[in-house]
Amino acid sequence: xxxxxxxxxxxxxxxxxxxxxxxxxxxxxxxxxxxxxxxxxxxxxxxxxxxxxxxxxxxxxxxxxxxxxxxxxxxxxxxxxxxxxxxxxxxxxxxxxxxxxxxxxxxxxxxxxxxxxxxxxxxxxxxxxxxxxxxxxxxxxxxxxxxxxxxxxxxxxxxxxxxxxxxxxxxxxxxxxxxxxxxxxxxxxxxxxxxxxxxxxxxxxxxxxxxxxxxxxxx
Amino acid sequence: xxxxxxxxxxxxxxxxxxxxxxxxxxxxxxxxxxxxxxxxxxxxxxxxxxxxxxxxxxxxxxxxxxxxxxxxxxxxxxxxxxxxxxxxxxxxxxxxxxxxxxxxxxxxxxxxxxxxxxxxxxxxxxxxxxxxxxxxxxxxxxxxxxxxxxxxxxxxxxxxxxxxxxxxxxxxxxxxxxxxxxxxxxxxxxxxxxxxxxxxxxxxxxxxxxxxxxxxxxxxxxx
Numbered sequence: 001x002x003x004x005x006x007x008x009x010x011x012x013x014x015x016x017x018x019x020x021x022x023x024x025x026x027x028x029x030x031x032x033x034x035x036x037x038x039x040x041x042x043x044x045x046x047x048x049x050x051x052x053x054x055x056x057x058x059x060x061x062x063x064x065x066x067x068x069x070x071x072x073x074x075x076x077x078x079x080x081x082x083x084x085x086x087x088x089x090x091x092x093x094x095x096x097x098x099x100x101x102x103x104x105x106x107x108x109x110x111x112x113x114x115x116x117x118x119x120x121x122x123x124x125x126x127x128x129x130x131x132x133x134x135x136x137x138x139x140x141x142x143x144x145x146x147x148x149x150x151x152x153x154x155x156x157x158x159x160x161x162x163x164x165x166x167x168x169x170x171x172x173x174x175x176x177x178x179x180x181x182x183x184x185x186x187x188x189x190x191x192x193x194x195x196x197x198x199x200x201x202x203x204x205x206x207x208x209x210x211x212x213x214x215x216x217x218x219x
Numbered sequence: 220x221x222x223x224x225x226x227x228x229x230x231x232x233x234x235x236x237x238x239x240x241x242x243x244x245x246x247x248x249x250x251x252x253x254x255x256x257x258x259x260x261x262x263x264x265x266x267x268x269x270x271x272x273x274x275x276x277x278x279x280x281x282x283x284x285x286x287x288x289x290x291x292x293x294x295x296x297x298x299x300x301x302x303x304x305x306x307x308x309x310x311x312x313x314x315x316x317x318x319x320x321x322x323x324x325x326x327x328x329x330x331x332x333x334x335x336x337x338x339x340x341x342x343x344x345x346x347x348x349x350x351x352x353x354x355x356x357x358x359x360x361x362x363x364x365x366x367x368x369x370x371x372x373x374x375x376x377x378x379x380x381x382x383x384x385x386x387x388x389x390x391x392x393x394x395x396x397x398x399x400x401x402x403x404x405x406x407x408x409x410x411x412x413x414x415x416x417x418x419x420x421x422x423x424x425x426x427x428x429x430x431x432x433x434x435x436x437x438x439x440x441x442x
Contacts, residue, residue, distance in 0.1 A: 062375075062421040064382035066393060067414040074406035078222045152285065159287035163386060170289055183297035191286045191294060198285035 004180045010189055016172030017193055023168060024155045024197075026090050031097030031154070038102035043109060045127075053102065060099035066160050068092045073164045089161035097154050104150060108143040109135060141212050149205035152198045159194070169193060228403045229412055232395070239395030240416060242309070246391060247378040247424070250316030254377070255370070257317060258324025259363075263354060265325065266332045276325070283322035289383045291315050296387040312384035312391075320377050327369045331362035364436040371428040375421050382417070392416060 042053035060068065072095075073088040112135050120134040162171035173190035177183045229236070264276045283291065295318075296311040306314065335358050343353025363370070385394035396413035400406045 059418065062379075062418045063414045064379040064393070064417055066382040067396075067410055067417060070396075070410045071407070071414065074400075074410060078407060156285075156287040159289045160383065162289070163383070170287065170293075173290070173293070177297065182301070183293070184299070184301040187290060187294040187298045191282075191290050194286045194290060195282060199281065202281075202285055 004176075004182075006185065006189075009176055009180060009182070009186055012176055013169060013172055013186070013189055013193060016167060016169050017197070019166070019168040020155065020158050020170075021197070023086070023089060023093065023158045023161065023166070024151070027093035027097050027158065028151055028154050030090070030094035031101055034094060034098035035101030035105065038098055039105045039109070040131075042102055042106050057099045057103055060096055061103070065092070065096050065157055066163060068096055069160060069164050085161065085164050085166040088164060089158075089166045093154065093157055093161070096157065097150070100150055100153070101147065104146045105139070105143055108139040108146075111142055112138050144212055145205050145209035148201055148208060152201045152205075155198050155201070156194065222407075224408060225405065226408050226412065228405050229399060229408060232399045232402070235395045235398055236392070236413070236416070239390060239392035239413075240420070242389065242394075243378070243381060243391045243420065246312060246316055246381050246384065246389075247374065249313050250320050250377060250381070251374050253317040254320025255324050255374075257321030258328050259359070261321060261325035262328035262332055266329050267350060267354060280322045280325050283319055284326070288315065288319050288380050289386065291319060292383060292387060308384075308387045308389040311387060312381070312389040315384070316377060316381060319380075320373070323373050323377070324370060327366050327373060328362060330369075331364075331366035332358060334365055335362055360436065364432075367428075367432045367436070371425055371432070374428060375424055378424055379417060379421060 038053050038056060041049040042057070044050055044053075069088060069092045072092040073083060073085065076083040076088060076091075116134055116138070117130060120130040125133065158168055159170040162168060162174065165171070167175075169190055173186050177186045180186065261276045261280065264272045265280070268276070292312065292315045295315050296306065296308065299306065332354075339357050339361075340350075340353055343357045344350075348356065381391060382393040384391055385397060388394070392413055396409045399409040403409070
């Protein structure tokens with residue numbers, strides 16, 4: 001039987017970590033793009049658009065991410081697509097994080113004083129111009145800390161993709177455990193690697209919150 | 220697409236689904252009860268507790284909040300037996316949920332304590348209450364009332380997160396869905412139905428918590 005040193009275990013886990021990082025980046029950026037679209041629907045003047053965004057957000061926030069992954073994994077297959085695990089994982093994570101980002105950003109946009117909308121409307125700006133030149137730049141500052149904070153949820157969310165067979169850090173942990181019979185060491189190390197990925201993000205979110213505390217500056 | 224939906228297959232497995240729902244509910248009831256209690260204790264320790272306790276609780280909170288629930292669950296269920304601590308799958312799932320929710324609610328409740336006006340602590344002290352008595356009788360309930368909506372959201376999030384306990388063979392709702400899927404090969408139907416049940420549970424749980432809140436906090440919060 002082959003003996004595995006702690007370094008062997010760690011090296012294998014670190015190699016799998018790049019897939020966790022890559023998937024997190026894809027989900028976060030893709031989720032941001034879809035989330036921005038949802039945000040515009042959510043604050044649109046059209047009732048149907050608002051209702052669609054509301055139901056979308058309710059559906060994706062009200063059901064487990066694991067179920068969304070399962071449905072993406074098995075459901076896409078119904079359309080005759082051969083679904084690799086990474087595709088289902090990326091798709092489900094993008095749609096899931098979009099629902100949360102849209103809601104976070106809506107809070108930021110709505111925290112901008114109503115007078116700002118009215119003032120820009122009185123300058124004859126269209127809705128997109130108001131958004132682009134007046135509301136968005138101000139909302140952005142408020143949005144940075146909670147958005148960075150949510151990225152931690154995305155990194156942790158990628159752990160679930162191991163269940164549909166995407167080989168990232170968690171799956172590597174299971175595989176290495178099966179080879180080494182050292183679950184205590186392996187899962188301890190896996191947890192520490194996740195911590196090393198997430199903690200800087202949540203710390204910087206806290207620091208940014210203090211630095212960019214623009215929401216309460218004028219009250 | 221020429222897939223024919225057949226939800227009829229699920230009917231014969233209804234007992235499995237009911238059992239799954241009950242176990243999911245049991246998990247969240249125990250998780251919320253003990254988790255929020257743990258959160259209150261940790262929030263007290265971090266905001267007002269003795270200085271030696273603060274770094275210990277802070278480490279626990281940061282460790283749990285920055286690692287995935289799945290890994291915490293695996294560590295408890297697969298990892299702890301190597302140091303001689305064997306747990307059944309339901310016990311492990313319950314412990315993981317309490318530990319997880321405790322860390323999150325700690326931060327939420329701490330925000331509520333810190334938002335309490337300083338005068339409340341001084342008022343308690345002027346009535347010759349010890350700091351702990353002031354916390355228990357004066358500060359705690361209004362703090363909880365302030366952050367109740369956030370607390371409700373967190374409980375719902377953790378209920379949805381509990382679906383991963385199926386991975387250590389705890390027989391919750393997701394386990395039932397997996398079971399049906401493996402017997403009937405009707406994956407899409409099984410997961411659609413269980414997802415819909417989860418959505419219903421989430422909406423129901425939120426309503427129950429809001430009503431519960433109006434019983435725990437009968438008086439309006441003074442501004």
